[in-house]
């Protein structure tokens with residue numbers, strides 16, 4: 058099918074639909090039903106239009122440039138998303154029969170490049186442009202004009218990179234009107250490149266498609282734009298902070314933007330140089346990446362030296378948003394703030410030392426490979442620190458399940474899946490097996506979909522009142538978030554499964570056995586697409602028709618003293634513009650309170666008393682264990698009489714330590730019940746919050762009974778087996794009961810603080 | 812938005828299970844139906860359209876430049892490839908070959924009888940005016956064949972799905988209406 062026309066038609070229809078929704082909602086909002094709603098009304102005459110255009114193309118205001126960035130990035134996301142949907146459509150059937158194989162190759166290349174370079178970074182730059190100056194109490198960015206230049210370089214670079222598509226459509230139009238001739242050869246020649254976003258040599262040098270040159274130039278230009286933006290952020294954060302904003306009370310989001318900008322500063326110039334070398338190789342006869350005189354693998358080294366930091370350039374701002382938004386809806390301050398900052402910085406540095414894990418299969422020296430494997434696994438540690446801190450922040454907190462919070466919590470889950478599958482890939486033998494399969498695609502999409510857009514959408518909901526002065530449709534937002542999460546897990550979970558069956562990636566066709574997996578993935582992808590459209594609808598419709606906010610404290614942040622600077626700015630603005638008085642909640646409490654169920658968890662606080670009380674806790678646990686094991690012995694004895702439990706299994710226990718006899722085995726059993734299991738319980742009982750301890754004890758015993766049932770199983774069958782299981786369970790409940798009650802009694806008796 | 816609603820979760824607790832199902836469950840199932848419907852509808856619809864419009868079954872061939880073809884001509888490791896002169900090619904093949912040589916990207920569609928398809932599949936060496944070029948099929952552009960029922964089913968599924976998605980606003984309207992009616996009767 059004619060891909061270019063189809064794609065531009067889809068994209069055009071989405072944009073038209075957006076405009077229509079926007080227009081309709083404005084028309085409805087300006088009904089003459091009182092002054093308030095028609096606030097945004099303005100006359101559309103030529104003069105105003107001209108003024109608006111001039112204003113938006115010449116603005117140097119950081120908030121307006123931020124909005125431009127966000128609009129541009131959203132457009133790129135829709136374009137790259139259309140590519141994705143078209144790929145998934147192709148994969149509905151095992152043959153390449155909807156698009157040709159060439160079209161499929163062009164699709165995944167364009168999709169990857171558009172998403173990574175023109176969607177993620179611009180949107181995050183937009184968010185940062187808008188909010189970083191507000192968060193650090195600066196008037197504007199340090200270099201407002203540079204800021205504008207940085208943005209305005211992007212549209213031409215997108216056009217260069219993806220010009221193959223419009224060129225093709227123009228060519229077909231010319232054909233339609235029977236226009237021929239060498240002059241227009243250009244339009245019949247350009248096609249979107251089929252290289253993969255990594256532009257691997259030698260293919261990228263041999264490919265005769267002239268569009269590859271434009272792609273390289275476009276990427277180069279976008280690199281310049283990104284670097285300019287990064288410089289601006291660094292200078293702004295370092296020198297434009299307000300009086301009361303020091304390094305010690307810098308926001309977590311700002312820290313992340315700072316680190317990201319640092320990474321950009323070192324990574325993107327390198328990409329630029331490598332791209333120029335590629336351009337020279339293609340057009341001017343140099344041989345940097347050609348095997349006669351140069352080395353194709355050199356491209357991979359240079360590319361991935363940029364490429365891996367790029368992975369964190371797109372991830373860190375998302376992590377920053379998570380660390381920023383999550384605590385607001387948990388009523389707590391971010392747990393372990395300093396550790397999260399350190400982990401961010403550590404990622405920033407380590408990310409430059411892992412690039413060769415993308416090249417395990419290219420035959421580099423095994424010793425070098427091994428060291429890259431070690432660092433790659435090590436880089437998981439800072440990310441894991443973040444995850445643990447996020448989880449601890451919500452742990453028994455005052456969680457409000459708003460749409461942004463649902464996205465935050467789901468992102469933790471999808472990020473863990475993406476991260477863990479990544480650690481496996483960092484292991485050389487696993488990588489050698491799964492390199493180039495759908496496993497890789499599934500892995501990185503759990504990150505590039507499962508946390509990056511999730512957090513962007515969460516931020517768009519969270520800050521929507523600041524951006525527009527109105528609130529979005531919350532019910533729709535919640536529904537949209539759930540749909541997005543569901544669709545993503547369905548799609549990319551299916552990809553991981555196909556990858557485990559080693560289906561190769563980047564192919565338009567596949568063995569028919571995979572058809573049902575692929576179809577599930579496609580349906581999931583369509584769900585993602587629909588949910589994105591719902592989000593778009595909500596954003597546009599609510600811009601005119603949402604409920605105007607009556608207070609700056611939309612999320613009740615004042616109650617937990619988390620009313621951060623951007624909201625304070627918003628409050629001042631509301632008061633100036635509309636005379637909306639600041640509100641004050643009846644009660645407030647600090648977000649770092651230690652009251653259980655409200656403030657931060659008390660892990661650090663309990664370590665200290667624990668140290669001084671460990672002997673007593675241990676003794677209490679041991680005594681509890683003795684009581685519990687004795688009770689348990691009674692039950693087991695009964696079971697033995699009934700013939701469902703074999704005492705002989707105790708002697709097997711004795712054999713484990715090299716001795717014999719039922720008695721020895723029983724003593725070992727008793728010792729285990731008093732030490733290992735009892736102490737484990739004491740540790741858990743310290744940390745498991747809330748519930749009465751007896752319940753904890755019973756639950757704990759139930760869990761460990763599984764291990765016992767397996768270890769002491771002596772071939773019972775049928776009804777005997779059932780009886781065995783039941784008796785084991787009851788025995789353990791007795792154990793848990795005795796243990797918990799004794800433990801609790803002794804602890805309170807000895808006044809050990811729990 | 813009233814003052815206290817701001818602090819509560821977006822789903823107030825007084826919601827019944829029934830209304831939860833209507834506000835979230837129905838549109839969820841609806842979107843699922845739409846997604847499945849789009850997949851089925853595209854397949855079914857395209858299968859009809861492609862044969863009508865002749866969108867398939869013209870394979871694309873790629874012809875390498877003489878320099879790139881060198882590796883296939885001299886290399887003793889590559890399996891022996893069939894060799895043709897331009898004159899030996901079938902008319903459609905000859906036309907495509909000429910087009911591909913002209914084209915900066917080296918590709919062209921074979922429109923017509925593709926006599927030496929098997930050979931092209933493996934790769935062939937074509938001699939024209941003394942230069943040898945390597946040529947092969949780069950895309951078969953095979954035709955899609957699916958059950959004709961798929962298209963109507965897809966459309967029905969989409970329609971049903973849209974109904975599901977629109978349940979919450981419809982339900983809200985219904986409630987408002989009932990409330991108004993209730994107020995009037997009171």
Ligand code: HEM
Nearest residue numbers: 141144165169172173253254498505506562563564582585
């Ligand atoms: C709507 C959700 C998305 C879907 C359904 C989707 C689907 C796909 C598919 C089918 C492929 C090609 C797999 C293959 O054959 O190798 C792919 C590749 C890729 N995607 Fe996505 N994707 C989505 C979102 C994203 C996002 C948000 C990003 C980045 C922020 C992204 C980045 C990439 C990259 C870098 C590639 C690799 C391209 C290459 O192989 O050169 N995708 N995606």
Ligand SMILES: [Cu+2]
Nearest residue numbers: 365368412415
């Ligand atoms: Cu990497």
